[in-house]
Amino acid sequence: MAPDSPPPKIKLSRLRDIGWSLWDPIGLLSPERLWESDDCRAFADEYDSYLLEVADQLRRGASDAEVVGYLAQIEAEHMGLGTSDDTILRAHSVVNAIRADESLWSHTAR
Secondary structure, eight states: OOOOOOOOEEOHHHHHHHHHHHOOTTOOOBTTBOTTSGGGHHHHHHHHHHHHHHHHHHHTTOOHHHHHHHHHHIIIIISOOOOOTTHHHHHHHHHHHHHHOTTSEEOOOO
16 A cells, blocks of 8 residues: 555635735735835734645535634634625635645655
């Protein structure tokens, strides 16, 4: 039996490009203030952890509905923002973009 290949590694900068442009529930970013800015480091770890969890759930085969629900719950309950008119739409946009991005994952051989 052949050994399992290692899981793919995610390109965090690409995940940020996707997630932070489509899902910024607190409204921390703007055209003048991008995730690469020094003043974004204070909240980068929090946003990254949610986006990494989304990507990992999708990689493991979770349904779009499950992952959209996760992002909506994070925004509504964990961040305490409640649900807005575009909560589900933004979450779906993130899921669709992650699924569609072929350059997001790096596959390396052992």
